[in-house]
Amino acid sequence: MLSKIKSLGLMGIDGCIVLVETDISKGLPSFDMVGLGDTAVKESKERVRAAIKNADLDFPIKRITINLAPADKKKEGSAFDLPIALGILAATEQVNIKDIENYGFLGELSLDGEIKPVKGILPMVISARENGLKSIILPLENADEAAVVNGLNILPAGSIKDVVNHLNGLKKINKYSVDIDNIFRNNISYDVDFSDVKGQETVKRALEVAASGAHNCVMIGSPGCGKTMIARRLPTILPSMTFEEALEVTKIHSIAGTLATNTSLITQRPFRAPHHTISNVSLVGGGRHPKPGEISLAHYGVLFLDELPEFNRSALEVLRQPLEDGVVTISRINATLTYPARTTLICAANPCKCGNYLDHSKECTCTPKQIGQYLSKLSGPLLDRIDLHIEVSSIQYKDLDSKKEEEKSSDVRERVNRTRKIQQERYKGMNIYSNAELSPAMIKKYCKLDVQCKNILENAFERLGLSARAHGRILKVARTIADMEECQDIKTHHLLEAIQYRSLDRKIWSGQ
Amino acid sequence: MVDNKQYWVWLSSLPGIGAVKSKALLNHFEDPYNIWNAKENELNKLPFLTSKDVGNLINIKIKESAKIHLDNIFKNNIKILTINDELYPYYLKNIYDPPSVLYVKGDIRINDKYIAVVGSRKATSYGLSMAHTISCELSRYGITVVSGMARGIDSYAHKGILSVGGRTIAVLGCGLDIVYPNENKKLMDSIIENGACVSEYLPGIAPLANNFPARNRIISGISLGVIVIEAGERSGSLITANFALDQGREVFALPGNVCSINSTGTNRLIKEGAKMVTGIEDILEEINISFSNENMENFFTGSFANDKLFKDLDKEEIKIASCLKTEPLHIDNISKKTGFSIQLVSSVLIMLELKGIVEQLPGKIYKLKY
Numbered sequence: 001m002l003s004k005i006k007s008l009g010l011m012g013i014d015g016c017i018v019l020v021e022t023d024i025s026k027g028l029p030s031f032d033m034v035g036l037g038d039t040a041v042k043e044s045k046e047r048v049r050a051a052i053k054n055a056d057l058d059f060p061i062k063r064i065t066i067n068l069a070p071a072d073k074k075k076e077g078s079a080f081d082l083p084i085a086l087g088i089l090a091a092t093e094q095v096n097i098k099d100i101e102n103y104g105f106l107g108e109l110s111l112d113g114e115i116k117p118v119k120g121i122l123p124m125v126i127s128a129r130e131n132g133l134k135s136i137i138l139p140l141e142n143a144d145e146a147a148v149v150n151g152l153n154i155l156p157a158g159s160i161k162d163v164v165n166h167l168n169g170l171k172k173i174n175k176y177s178v179d180i181d182n183i184f185r186n187n188i189s190y191d192v193d194f195s196d197v198k199g200q201e202t203v204k205r206a207l208e209v210a211a212s213g214a215h216n217c218v219m220i221g222s223p224g225c226g227k228t229m230i231a232r233r234l235p236t237i238l239p240s241m242t243f244e245e246a247l248e249v250t251k252i253h254s255i256a257g258t259l260a261t262n263t264s265l266i267t268q269r270p271f272r273a274p275h276h277t278i279s280n281v282s283l284v285g286g287g288r289h290p291k292p293g294e295i296s297l298a299h300y301g302v303l304f305l306d307e308l309p310e311f312n313r314s315a316l317e318v319l320r321q322p323l324e325d326g327v328v329t330i331s332r333i334n335a336t337l338t339y340p341a342r343t344t345l346i347c348a349a350n351p352c353k354c355g356n357y358l359d360h361s362k363e364c365t366c367t368p369k370q371i372g373q374y375l376s377k378l379s380g381p382l383l384d385r386i387d388l389h390i391e392v393s394s395i396q397y398k399d400l401d402s403k404k405e406e407e408k409s410s411d412v413r414e415r416v417n418r419t420r421k422i423q424q425e426r427y428k429g430m431n432i433y434s435n436a437e438l439s440p441a442m443i444k445k446y447c448k449l450d451v452q453c454k455n456i457l458e459n460a461f462e463r464l465g466l467s468a469r470a471h472g473r474i475l476k477v478a479r480t481i482a483d484m485e486e487c488q489d490i491k492t493h494h495l496l497e498a499i500q501y502r503s504l505d506r507k508i509w510s511g512q
Numbered sequence: 513m514v515d516n517k518q519y520w521v522w523l524s525s526l527p528g529i530g531a532v533k534s535k536a537l538l539n540h541f542e543d544p545y546n547i548w549n550a551k552e553n554e555l556n557k558l559p560f561l562t563s564k565d566v567g568n569l570i571n572i573k574i575k576e577s578a579k580i581h582l583d584n585i586f587k588n589n590i591k592i593l594t595i596n597d598e599l600y601p602y603y604l605k606n607i608y609d610p611p612s613v614l615y616v617k618g619d620i621r622i623n624d625k626y627i628a629v630v631g632s633r634k635a636t637s638y639g640l641s642m643a644h645t646i647s648c649e650l651s652r653y654g655i656t657v658v659s660g661m662a663r664g665i666d667s668y669a670h671k672g673i674l675s676v677g678g679r680t681i682a683v684l685g686c687g688l689d690i691v692y693p694n695e696n697k698k699l700m701d702s703i704i705e706n707g708a709c710v711s712e713y714l715p716g717i718a719p720l721a722n723n724f725p726a727r728n729r730i731i732s733g734i735s736l737g738v739i740v741i742e743a744g745e746r747s748g749s750l751i752t753a754n755f756a757l758d759q760g761r762e763v764f765a766l767p768g769n770v771c772s773i774n775s776t777g778t779n780r781l782i783k784e785g786a787k788m789v790t791g792i793e794d795i796l797e798e799i800n801i802s803f804s805n806e807n808m809e810n811f812f813t814g815s816f817a818n819d820k821l822f823k824d825l826d827k828e829e830i831k832i833a834s835c836l837k838t839e840p841l842h843i844d845n846i847s848k849k850t851g852f853s854i855q856l857v858s859s860v861l862i863m864l865e866l867k868g869i870v871e872q873l874p875g876k877i878y879k880l881k882y
Binding site: 364 | 634844862863
């Protein structure tokens with residue numbers, strides 16, 4: 001007897017239909033599996049055999065052949081356990097196979113027949129819907145995540161016995177659903193808030209500019225001045241995620257397996273802070289079994305690189321292309337995968353090796369040469385992709401202790417939302433969403449300067465020793481600052497403020 | 513004439529024959545040409561020469577190499593100033609070990625009055641700005657500032673006087689065809705245009721560590737006095753101060769924060785008797801330059817930097833500039849003091865910077881320029 005069961009696999013961040021074909025024929029008992037499965041897939045033979053037996057069903061003592069079609073695509077993971085088991089049960093007519101082509105199956109089996117959660121549910125369920133499946137049977141723990149997708153029945157099952165009973169019409173599994181609006185309403189709360197940051201007005205202002213235009217920025221300051229603390233609060237002022245954004249972010253985290261159980265949707269913007277010993281591959285993604293890297297996990301959120309000069313130089317170099325393109329393309333022998341990587345990069349760095357150069361209460365023990373060398377690691381192409389340079393000073397005790405009410409994240413976020421909306425309207429149909437993404441041609445079009453501004457900029461380049469790379473950056477940031485005031489044209493004070501954020505391009509840092 | 517210079521260059525390039533020995537040789541023979549022609553037994557009679565020195569004097573007589581040196585010197589637009597030249601700085605001539613030959617790029621004037629402004633390479637913003645201010649002030653009294661063009665204080669001393677169109681001399685510890693430190697390329701060019709770079713080393717000689725203490729004796733030797741702006745415990749500027757004492761020059765020191773390791777050297781100098789500088793008059797009265805009292809008020813606090821500077825500014829700019837009068841401030845504090853929003857303060861500050869009124873220091877700290 002032959003049976004065909006539908007299941008789903010992953011290609012990059014998208015799912016694809018995998019047909020599990022089972023043939024049972026007479027001959028010497030054997031259990032063969034073809035279709036480019038990885039070790040986890042191959043080992044499923046043993047789990048399936050034990051699970052069927054322990055669920056009081058019959059495992060046929062015959063010649064069993066399983067094919068995972070399409071046979072030329074790599075299959076990974078343990079999600080095929082359940083469809084393989086059902087394929088065998090269907091081929092031996094232990095389950096009803098009449099309407100089985102409407103079903104998709106996903107799940108790992110334990111030896112006693114229980115169904116365990118798997119990674120990457122969300123993209124697979126989305127692709128199940130796109131491929132016209134009516135119902136999908138999946139592990140209980142994954143139900144929340146899958147229920148975000150409308151348009152097909154989500155049937156969570158606890159064990160293989162439940163699935164058999166459902167298919168045979170003995171005991172139906174109830175459809176599972178979640179209220180998406182409710183998730184959005186309840187989940188947008190962060191346990192940190194911008195109002196925790198005392199003082200540091202300049203830094204807060206600069207980060208608001210960064211959030212408003214999705215600009216990358218670098219913070220420089222001595223240890224303990226609060227760079228990390230402030231960076232952690234940046235996601236709280238980023239504009240709230242739309243459903244589409246949330247779906248995309250959840251997909252990536254679902255594949256990477258970083259989604260907490262019983263979460264349907266990630267509604268908070270991700271904040272990723274990898275340690276500086278990170279390898280190139282874990283930063284941008286890849287590996288023998290390609291996985292999304294930190295930059296993709298920070299999609300629509302913040303990638304925070306603390307102690308930037310300590311990072312491996314090559315790791316920083318591989319960041320360049322994804323930062324520009326917003327996607328990471330990974331080519332391996334078997335497949336070429338594309339992961340989205342539209343993230344705001346926030347870097348933090350000490351001003352020198354000992355860290356005290358900017359701190360006026362501590363002595364810096366570095367030589368001028370060391371100071372120059374330390375910061376020179378930041379120079380070049382990476383700095384080209386960073387719009388804002390923020391110098392962070394340590395704050396005084398009286399600021400820490402002050403009773404002054406600091407502004408709440410929600411208030412700032414409201415302003416940021418407004419500014420982003422202006423940009424989205426302006427760039428409609430141009431495939432960009434924010435000022436940070438403006439190309440040189442667009443800068444010419446949207447960042448026009450009047451004569452007075454032009455004079456100031458020229459003067460600034462001459463007197464402040466700005467480098468050439470600053471030019472476009474200043475214009476983009478000036479555009480954002482003008483948008484924050486809902487101003488059509490860039491005025492002089494917008495431009496002047498934008499020039500403030502280029503301190504690393506200037507010579508004040510060379511230590512002389 | 514050119515021929516004669518050739519022998520001077522030869523004398524200055526001999527290993528083992530330093531400033532003291534060449535001075536003694538010149539005393540004896542009067543002219544390097546005579547030294548070139550001196551016989552071995554004649555040289556052997558001189559008590560200050562070792563047998564090795566005599567060997568060098570006799571054996572290293574390749575005219576071609578002196579010629580190559582000379583070509584190199586002219587190619588680099590370097591002038592040779594011998595100790596017998598009348599342009600040779602008068603004060604330097606009278607120290608114990610004056611260099612017999614000075615290589616000069618730029619122009620040395622006979623009537624210049626020199627004061628050295630030196631300090632550590634690793635300086636605080638306080639030191640840097642004081643170096644700048646003091647040399648600006650000295651230029652008002654027609655003084656030429658001498659320093660070493662090193663990083664930190666030295667560079668700022670040169671920059672300060674150049675910014676107000678004064679003259680300055682840099683004494684280098686390497687050949688004049690080498691820019692050291694190399695980020696000072698531009699600075700060196702403008703020093704040559706508005707003064708001179710001076711060295712006792714032939715072109716091509718690298719900035720070796722032991723050249724610098726020797727260089728320091730020229731800095732102090734050329735000058736009427738030495739002002740040490742900032743010096744740590746073991747700073748090279750203290751060597752200059754020592755030379756100045758040996759040479760009978762005035763030593764001035766700028767007091768610093770007693771907790772700061774960048775000022776331990778200067779504070780100790782003061783304790784040991786150097787003149788403490790709290791105003792420009794402290795310097796002027798020691799070196800007998802007349803000064804009028806009208807401009808002296810609050811010299812360092814900068815409030816004399818009269819309000820006519822603020823003439824062309826608008827209301828916000830004046831408010832921000834005036835709150836910087838007493839001390840340099842962080843941008844957040846400026847915003848707090850004036851009550852202006854951060855965005856306003858930061859755009860006004862850049863404007864003031866463009867107008868040349870304030871200056872930004874590392875760490876978003878602003879100070880008035882004058």
